[in-house]
Amino acid sequence: MDIRTLHYFIQAAKTLNFTKAAKECYISQTAMSLAVSKLEDEVGCKLFDRSGRRIRLTAAGMEFYEWAVHTVDSYTRITKAQSTDQPDSRLTIGFSNVYDALSLLPRLREFKKISPHVIIEQRILSIRAMPDALAGRKVDAIVIPPYFYENDPSVNLCILGTFPMRLVVSEEHELAANRSVSIKRLRGYPCAILTYANMQQCEYTFSKHMEWEGIQFASITQLESIEEVFLYILNNDAVAFLPDAYRGLLPRGLVSLSINRCSMNIPFAFCSLKDSGNLPVLNKFLALLQ
Incomplete structure (x- = not known):
């Protein structure tokens, strides 16, 4: 028995509906039913009467509900005081x-x-x-x-925040002398992107957007760390799309360029x-x- 299970029980007792209680607790209805059944096994008696069309608390369930509410309230007060006042929060x-x-x-x-x-x-x-x-x-x-x-x-x-995407290249790249670059000029370069979620979906979304813009890169390489992206740019004469938030944090040897008529952004x-x-x-x- 733990505090989370008591939370589940209290919500089920309030709503007398496992589906609604599960939704309030952000779990599945199956998980809610299993939690209640396990709790009943632990206390050794039925807390809910499920014989009718609607569930209801048994006598033992009503008594246990009062105890659970008191216990959870006490736990909340104690942990809140500790989180607020203790020097090791x-x-x-x-x-x-x-x-x-x-x-x-x-x-x-x-x-x-x-x-x-x-x-x-x-x-x-x-x-x-x-x-x-x-x-x-x-x-x-x-x-x-x-x-x-x-x-x-x-x-x-x-x-x-939501940040527009900018182009990052090495200082020696042929595009580096431009303050801004037309997206059409990016055709044929190797490209690196920083992936934040499902890698396959990330590349698919990026590729579709580039296809819509009329751009076909020589290759698209997904990397999972910003440091790897920086090194890839420096070693491969590549371009990279990175959020504007990184503009002032680029290491020496890299420059950030605005991209004309590019609607890509990332939150x-x-x-x-x-x-x-x-x-x-x-x-x-x-x-x-x-």
Whole structure:
């Protein structure tokens, strides 16, 4: 028995409808039914009467409901006090690269001023590892384009900004002397893109957009770290499409150019679980972002 299971039971007892309760708890109806059945096995009695068309609480269920509400309320008060007052409260955020981490630094410094007791941890994770780190509660949030979570009701998305795509080339590239480049001039170059989600879908979407623009690259290479993209550009006389947010963070030897008549842009979001165990700290930080 754990607090999450008690939350599930309380919601089921309030709605007397496992489907509605599951929706409120952002889980499937099957998961809700299994959680309640396991809880009944653990306490050794039926908490719900399922014999009629509608479920209802048994006498034992009503008694257990009162105890569960009291227990969860007490737990919430204690954890909220600890999260708010204890000197070891933490906010752990995952990023795919140090450049994304630096982009959020001004907000984190602002948060530190109003919450000096909170220890802020910024972790650099591989793009593939970020969703698992969030789901496994190894981090409180991740900063990533929101495509992976667009249809996930368990994740809270706070859009940080939408950035137009810019062209990045080496200083020695023949296009580097231009302040802006027509997208038609990119035909025939090897191209690198930074992938943030499903790799196959990412390349398909990018290729379709380029096809719509009338561009055919010599090749399209997907890379999972921004550092790999930078090295690929320098070593292969290639071009890369990167969000405008990286413009001021490019290493020596690379330049960023605007692309004429290019409608491509990419959003970034602060993604966190709606049932996170660190909600008091998370909500305080989210208030600064919104």
